[in-house]
Amino acid sequence: RVNGDRLWASLMELAKIGATEKGGVKRLTLTDLDKQGRDLVVGWAKEAGMSITIDQIGNVFMRRDGRNNALPPIMTGSHIDTQPTGGKFDGNYGVLAGIEVVRTLNDHGVQTEAPIEVAFWTNEEGSRFVPVMMGSGVFCGAFTLEHAYAARDVDGKTVGEELERIGYKGDQVPGQHPIGAYFETHIEQGPVLEDEGKVIGVVPAVMGLSWYDCTVTGMEAHAGPTPMHLRKDAMQVSTRIIQEVVSIANRYPPYGRGTVGMMQVFPNSRNVIPGEVKFSIDLRNVNDELLNTMHEEMLAFIEKTRQETRLGIKIERVSYYPPCPFHPDCVEAVRSATASLGYSTMDVVSGAGHDAIYAARVAPAGMIFVPCKDGISHNEIEDAKPEHLEAGCNVLLHAMLERARA
Amino acid sequence: RVNGDRLWASLMELAKIGATEKGGVKRLTLTDLDKQGRDLVVGWAKEAGMSITIDQIGNVFMRRDGRNNALPPIMTGSHIDTQPTGGKFDGNYGVLAGIEVVRTLNDHGVQTEAPIEVAFWTNEEGSRFVPVMMGSGVFCGAFTLEHAYAARDVDGKTVGEELERIGYKGDQVPGQHPIGAYFETHIEQGPVLEDEGKVIGVVPAVMGLSWYDCTVTGMEAHAGPTPMHLRKDAMQVSTRIIQEVVSIANRYPPYGRGTVGMMQVFPNSRNVIPGEVKFSIDLRNVNDELLNTMHEEMLAFIEKTRQETRLGIKIERVSYYPPCPFHPDCVEAVRSATASLGYSTMDVVSGAGHDAIYAARVAPAGMIFVPCKDGISHNEIEDAKPEHLEAGCNVLLHAMLERARA
Ligand SMILES: NC(=O)NCCC(=O)O
Ligand SMILES: NC(=O)NCCC(=O)O
Numbered sequence: 001r002v003n004g005d006r007l008w009a010s011l012m013e014l015a016k017i018g019a020t021e022k023g024g025v026k027r028l029t030l031t032d033l034d035k036q037g038r039d040l041v042v043g044w045a046k047e048a049g050m051s052i053t054i055d056q057i058g059n060v061f062m063r064r065d066g067r068n069n070a071l072p073p074i075m076t077g078s079h080i081d082t083q084p085t086g087g088k089f090d091g092n093y094g095v096l097a098g099i100e101v102v103r104t105l106n107d108h109g110v111q112t113e114a115p116i117e118v119a120f121w122t123n124e125e126g127s128r129f130v131p132v133m134m135g136s137g138v139f140c141g142a143f144t145l146e147h148a149y150a151a152r153d154v155d156g157k158t159v160g161e162e163l164e165r166i167g168y169k170g171d172q173v174p175g176q177h178p179i180g181a182y183f184e185t186h187i188e189q190g191p192v193l194e195d196e197g198k199v200i201g202v203v204p205a206v207m208g209l210s211w212y213d214c215t216v217t218g219m220e221a222h223a224g225p226t227p228m229h230l231r232k233d234a235m236q237v238s239t240r241i242i243q244e245v246v247s248i249a250n251r252y253p254p255y256g257r258g259t260v261g262m263m264q265v266f267p268n269s270r271n272v273i274p275g276e277v278k279f280s281i282d283l284r285n286v287n288d289e290l291l292n293t294m295h296e297e298m299l300a301f302i303e304k305t306r307q308e309t310r311l312g313i314k315i316e317r318v319s320y321y322p323p324c325p326f327h328p329d330c331v332e333a334v335r336s337a338t339a340s341l342g343y344s345t346m347d348v349v350s351g352a353g354h355d356a357i358y359a360a361r362v363a364p365a366g367m368i369f370v371p372c373k374d375g376i377s378h379n380e381i382e383d384a385k386p387e388h389l390e391a392g393c394n395v396l397l398h399a400m401l402e403r404a405r406a
Numbered sequence: 407r408v409n410g411d412r413l414w415a416s417l418m419e420l421a422k423i424g425a426t427e428k429g430g431v432k433r434l435t436l437t438d439l440d441k442q443g444r445d446l447v448v449g450w451a452k453e454a455g456m457s458i459t460i461d462q463i464g465n466v467f468m469r470r471d472g473r474n475n476a477l478p479p480i481m482t483g484s485h486i487d488t489q490p491t492g493g494k495f496d497g498n499y500g501v502l503a504g505i506e507v508v509r510t511l512n513d514h515g516v517q518t519e520a521p522i523e524v525a526f527w528t529n530e531e532g533s534r535f536v537p538v539m540m541g542s543g544v545f546c547g548a549f550t551l552e553h554a555y556a557a558r559d560v561d562g563k564t565v566g567e568e569l570e571r572i573g574y575k576g577d578q579v580p581g582q583h584p585i586g587a588y589f590e591t592h593i594e595q596g597p598v599l600e601d602e603g604k605v606i607g608v609v610p611a612v613m614g615l616s617w618y619d620c621t622v623t624g625m626e627a628h629a630g631p632t633p634m635h636l637r638k639d640a641m642q643v644s645t646r647i648i649q650e651v652v653s654i655a656n657r658y659p660p661y662g663r664g665t666v667g668m669m670q671v672f673p674n675s676r677n678v679i680p681g682e683v684k685f686s687i688d689l690r691n692v693n694d695e696l697l698n699t700m701h702e703e704m705l706a707f708i709e710k711t712r713q714e715t716r717l718g719i720k721i722e723r724v725s726y727y728p729p730c731p732f733h734p735d736c737v738e739a740v741r742s743a744t745a746s747l748g749y750s751t752m753d754v755v756s757g758a759g760h761d762a763i764y765a766a767r768v769a770p771a772g773m774i775f776v777p778c779k780d781g782i783s784h785n786e787i788e789d790a791k792p793e794h795l796e797a798g799c800n801v802l803l804h805a806m807l808e809r810a811r812a
Pocket of ligand 1: 209
């Protein structure tokens with residue numbers, strides 16, 4: 001069993017770097033603070049006897065040798081960059097749980113057959129540089145190193161420059177690093193485990209995700225003199241579509257998700273009928289067939305609305321991440337570790353993207369969720385219980401051992 | 407009959423002051439450009455033999471004596487300030503139509519029994535300083551001079567300072583200026599006349615207007631991991647209310663109006679369920695009973711929605727202008743002038759507030775509408791036909807003569 005107090009102490013120490021007044025963390029990727037966080041974690045890994053490899057996109061692999069070092073390592077990992085108003089646990093927990101697994105193996109003098117590695121991936125959050133999950137994305141070949149290097153922040157600085165500046169542009173070619181199996185522990189970032197009173201979420205899959213930009217164009221006009229029947233009210237037509245987004249998600253339970261999170265209104269004046277409204281649409285579901293059905297129903301509704309209202313409606317897909325089922329062996333390793341440890345458990349499909357979905361493209365992968373308070377994440381008030389974090393780490397230890405010994 | 411070409415030429419000359427590239431006018435109240443516009447109009451009035459009085463809020467009264475100067479003047483007027491992206495006709499037409507009436511009387515050597523006055527009121531638009539219709543509002547005692555003087559623009563300048571600076575802080579106490587009857591010609595700012603193919607709108611009344619700020623408070627959460635049934639989605643609840651705003655207006659035709667023109671979403675991120683949405687509501691109708699029914703139905707719907715969704719919904723009335731029926735004598739004067747001139751006509755209830763609603767609190771008042779292109783106003787592309795402007799001016803001439811001779 002892992003040492004929960006030590007895990008918690010490390011989490012709290014890492015959280016001091018970039019700590020915010022409201023108890024959160026602001027440690028954006030490739031900043032000076034990120035360098036301090038990386039240095040701290042790498043220092044801990046070295047103290048635990050691990051060797052360090054860094055690849056060209058700044059992914060860091062911290063290795064504990066096995067008996068047979070020709071075997072590909074059993075890896076765990078996540079990220080230590082945060083949102084601008086982020087919490088202490090998102091990503092950081094997954095990395096420090098890996099360090100705690102190694103410390104525990106050291107404490108008990110356990111040798112594994114395959115090597116054990118702990119990774120942290122560059123720029124998972126995507127807040128400073130797009131795309132999100134950049135390090136793992138380059139690693140698995142989802143996009144090129146050059147593409148990632150060229151990404152700029154709002155001040156015009158590039159990923160390539162900033163990696164160099166903080167001293168984390170490594171030598172290894174991304175992806176030229178074998179992985180035997182990949183596990184990632186993470187706070188759930190949702191309310192399901194807490195709502196159901198369970199400690200461990202076994203994650204069979206990550207939902208697919210479609211992002212759209214929708215623009216409704218009507219005719220700007222004065223709110224008083226324009227009779228209802230002569231209006232081309234972009235706001236009204238938008239609200240019909242926004243309600244349908246939720247209806248579509250509700251038609252495909254339990255994993256259907258439909259969200260409109262962003263809206264801009266033009267001219268945005270109290271007594272002017274909006275001439276143009278732009279908003280985002282986020283659709284998710286657990287498999288391609290369901291997600292595609294939702295996509296088609298949305299397009300059909302928009303077409304019908306276009307014909308009924310005669311307003312201009314433009315819809316454009318801006319991102320797509322296919323659903324990602326995890327490897328049955330890894331899911332099973334998590335499930336049986338949880339069972340043998342006696343934790344209350346349920347399956348939780350991940351609604352959010354994680355580095356594990358890119359890792360899953362190059363190796364068998366799986367995830368372990370623990371509850372977070374009120375399901376809140378990407379928020380300075382993000383919180384989790386020490387005993388839940390310890391439980392997730394114990395499951396990680398056992399799942400990795402099962403794979404690393406085999 | 408008035409001289410339509412002369413009226414048009416004056417409109418085009420005034421429109422040069424603050425002309426925008428897109429053919430509109432930006433001449434915000436109490437700016438240097440407003441001073442230039444005021445000086446131009448006052449110069450024309452003096453050329454036409456009129457005498458000038460300015461009150462303490464900068465309302466300007468330009469007078470042509472009658473045979474019996476003890477009689478209260480028959481007045482017409484409007485405003486010459488514009489929106490930031492305004493047009494050439496809104497307000498300006500009403501003032502220059504008055505100047506054209508006087509020029510026509512001069513041309514034909516007509517003497518009236520009562521004096522004739524042309525007024526322009528300070529800050530009708532309310533774009534630079536709130537409240538709107540400031541000059542006429544102070545004049546009729548809707549709010550105090552001190553309140554108006556203290557209003558600040560975004561740079562912190564006050565109405566009092568700016569009036570002084572441009573030399574239009576007069577001596578007369580606002581309201582200490584008798585009015586026998588008040589007429590205002592204006593472009594319709596709506597599509598009804600054009601839609602019905604009529605030239606003159608007789609305006610029996612101005613709709614009442616209720617403005618609200620509504621805030622829906624849910625719980626910010628991640629768009630992926632949060633199942634539909636555990637969400638508190640402020641956007642979804644807002645769209646229900648926004649659709650009801652339109653339904654309520656549609657239940658009280660033909661003058662019911664319901665508009666949501668302004669919205670702000672927090673945190674306004676693509677993959678975050680909105681935790682808070684703020685929006686404006688604008689309800690209008692022709693009489694107090696109907697407007698109040700709409701108000702009550704909206705509050706009832708919000709209460710029902712609050713109970714059904716358990717989200718926080720705050721609704722606050724931020725402005726209220728009661729419906730304003732015009733004086734039967736003035737409405738009749740406009741109607742019979744239109745009939746005697748043979749113009750096609752219909753009654754059009756004004757959906758927008760005008761200085762005339764404040765003038766109506768201290769004198770018999772009426773309005774005359776002419777069509778504007780596509781019903782568009784508060785826009786640089788605002789347009790109107792010379793022959794329609796001429797027709798409206800002819801109606802004004804005849805209506806004023808009827809009152810001024812009586
Ligand atoms: N974990 C996370 O927030 N990933 C970003 C993409 C998503 O919205 O799922
Ligand atoms: N004419 C005008 O735009 N008045 C402002 C108040 C309103 O929205 O009616």
